[in-house]
Amino acid sequence: MDLGILLHALTPSLDSVAILVTFFTYLAIFGSILPGKVVQGVVLRNGTRLHYQCNGLLSLLLLVGLLGVRARMNFISPAVISHRGLELLSTTFIFSVLVTLVLYVAGSRSHNQGSSLKAHITRNLIHDWFFFVRAGMMGWLLINLSILAKSVLDGLLSRSMILYQTFSALYILNYFAYEEYMTSTWDIIAERLGFMVGGFCVTSWWLLRNKVELTTAAVIANCIVFLIGYLVFRGANKQKHMFKMNPKALIWGKPPKVIGGKLLASGYCSSTAFYHLNESVNFSICDWHCYYLGDLLLALSFSLPCGISSPIPYFYPIYLLILLIWRERRDEARCAEKYRELWAEYCRLVPWRILPYFY
Template sequence: MSKSKESQLNPRTKHYEFLGPPGAFLISVGVPIGTYALYFGCSEHSGGCPPALVPDRIMLALSDPAWWKGLWDTQATLMYLAWYAFCLVAWAILPGDLVAGTTLRTGNKKLYKINALSTFLLAMGLTSGVIYRYGPQAFTFVHDRFVGFITASLIMAFVQASVCYASSFRSGALLALGGNSGNFIYDWFIGRELNPLSWGSFDAKTFNEIRPGLILWFLNDISMLCEQATRRGGLNQVTDSMWLVTLFQGLYVADCMWNEPGIFTQMDITTDGFGFMLAVGDLTWVPFAYCLQARYLVSNPVELGPIWSTVIVIFNFVGYYIFRVANLEKNDFRNGKNPKNLQFMTTESGSKLLTSGWWGRSRHPNYFGDLLMGLAWSLPTGFNTPITYFYIVYFAVLLIHRQRRDDAACAIKYGKDWKKYMQIVPYRIIPYVY
C-alpha cells in the first residue's frame, strides 16, 4: 500500500475523547487504583466495607514496602496465565462457526470464529467437577489470592496494550479513526490499530472482549460462593442473597456467550481500537470489580427471605427481558430481518433506523435493561453500605457517556436525518424519563 493511499485510509485523528491525553493518563492510572481501592475499601482484611478512613493508617501502608510486595503473588500470576492459556487453547481446538463482522474501510469483512459458549461450558464443567469431587473449599483460591489476581491481570493488560501499540506502526495496519492522534499516551490508551494481533479468524480485541475476563467474572462469583459455603458448613448453608447474585450474573455472562455474534456490531468492535482502555476494562475491571457484591456477601451474609427474593428476581428478569428483546430487535434488523414488522425511517445515505418496538421507546433501550439488572445485582447486599451499589452508579455514568458518544457519531453520519430521528425517538435511555 502506498503512503498516500495509507494516509487516506488512516486519517489523522482531530477530535479527542475523554478530555484528551490528560484524561487518558488519569484513567490509565485511575482504573488500576480504583480496582485495588474497591478491594481494600470493602474487605474484612482491611477492616470493613468501608473501613475506618484514617489518613495516617493509609499513608503508613503506602509507605511500607511490605504492603507493595503484598500486591504480587507468584502463584496467582501463574494461575492467571494458565487461565488465559486455557481460553486460547479452547478457542483454537473447540469447533465454531465463522461469522463475518461489519464492512471495514478497506471494503473487506473480517471473519471471526465463534465458540465462546463452548469455552464457557467447558470451564463450568471443569469447575463443577472440581467442586463436586473435592468440595467447595477446593475452589476458594480466587477469594484467597484476589489481590494477586488483580495484579496479574493488570500486567497482562499493560503488556497487551503496549504490544498492540508498537505493532500498529507496521505498514498496512488499519488504524482506528479515533486512535491516530500522534500523541503517544492518548493513542496507547484509546487503541491505535482497529484490529491488532489479528491472524486469520483470531482477533485479540474480540477475544478479550468476551472470553478471559467475562467468564472469569462468573468464576470469581463461584469462588466467593464456595468461600461462604466453606465458612457456613456446606453449599446447603449458602444464603439466598449469594445464590441470587451468582445466578443473575452467571445468566448475564451465559447470555453474552450465547449471543457472541452480537458483539460484532458494538462500538467497541466496529469503531474503537484495542488499547489500554479496552484491555484493562476487559481483563481487570470486569472480572475483579463486578464481583464486588458476591465478595461482600462472603463476610456479610444477608438472608432476604421469599418476599424480597421474589421482588429482586422480578427486577432482574424485567431488566433482562428489555435488554435481550431490544438487542434481538436490533440484530435482526441489521441482518435484514424484521419479524415484528417494526417501523423504520430511511436516511439519505440509505441506512435504516428503527422507530418502533423498544427502539421507538428510546434510542438505547438495551442500556435501560442493563441498569435494571445492575440494580437487581446490588439489592441482595442490603443497605448497610453504599459501596456495593457502586456498580449501578458507575454503569449509569458509563452508559450515558457511551450514549453521548454514539449520538455524536450518528449526528455526523446522518446529518439532518438524525435530527428527524431524535424528534421521533426523543428519549435517550429510559423511556419518558431520559
C-alpha cells in the same frame, strides 16, 4: 488491614501467574479447536472483515467441567481464586498494563499511527472478542463460583449470595448462548482495545464479607428488576439482528418504521433507541440506547442483593451509568453529523435517550 499485610497480599506469586497463564492458554487453544458456528463480522472502516468462531458456551461449560473434576479429585481447591483474590488482582493489573503498552507501541508503528480495529500482531488472539467477550465474561463466572465455594465451605451461604450468583450465572450463560449477537455490537466493531475499568465482581466479594438479610418482598423486587432488564437487553439485541439480516423483517408483528430508509424507529427503538443501516454494506449498527437501559437494569439487579447499607456494591452500576451517558452523548454527536435532517426527524419522533419520560 495493616499496610504491610495488604502489600504482601497484593504481591504477585508464581501461583497467581500460573493461574492467569493457564486461563489464557485454555482460551486460546480451545477457542480455536472446539466446534462452533463461524460468523462473519461486519466490514470495518479499513475495509477488512473479521470472522468469529462462536463456541464460547461450549468452551465455558468444558472449562467449568474440567475445573469441577479437578476439584473433585482434590487437585485444586474450588475456592482457590477467592483465597488468592488480591494477588490475582495485581497480577491481572500488571498483565493488562503490559498488553496496553504492547498495543500502544504497535499502534504508534502502524501506518495510521493509531490502535487497530483488526488484530495484526497475533492474528485473532489479541482483540476485543478474546479479552472482552471470552476472558472477561468467563473470568467473571469463575471468580463468582470460587467465591460461592468459599461461602459454602465457610458456612456463610446467604440468600443474597444465592440471588446474586443466580442472576450473574444466568446472564453469563445467556450471553454466550447468544454470542453471535456480539459480533455487530459497538464494543466489538468500533471500540479500540485497551485498558478499561471492570467492576463485575465487587458485589460477590462484598457479600463474602458482609451478611445481608433480605426480606421476601426485596427478593421479589430484585427478581422483577432482573427480568425487566433481561427482556429489554435481549429483546433489543434480537431486534438489532433482525434488522441487520432483513431490514423489512416484522418487528412485534408489524412492518418496521424506518426514517429515510436508514433509521429504525420501531419496537424497542420507538421509545428509547435507534438502529441505523449503513449505506455501504448490508449490516446494521445498534447505537444501544434501549440496550443501555437493559444493561443498567441488569447491573442494578446484581447489586440489589447487597441492600442499601453500603455504596461499595453499587460501584459497577454507577460506573456503567457514567460510561453509558458519556457514550450516548458521543453517539448522538456522531449521528447528528452523519444524518443531519434525518436525525432531527428521528429525535422528534423518539425524544428519549435512555429512560422514557426521564432522560
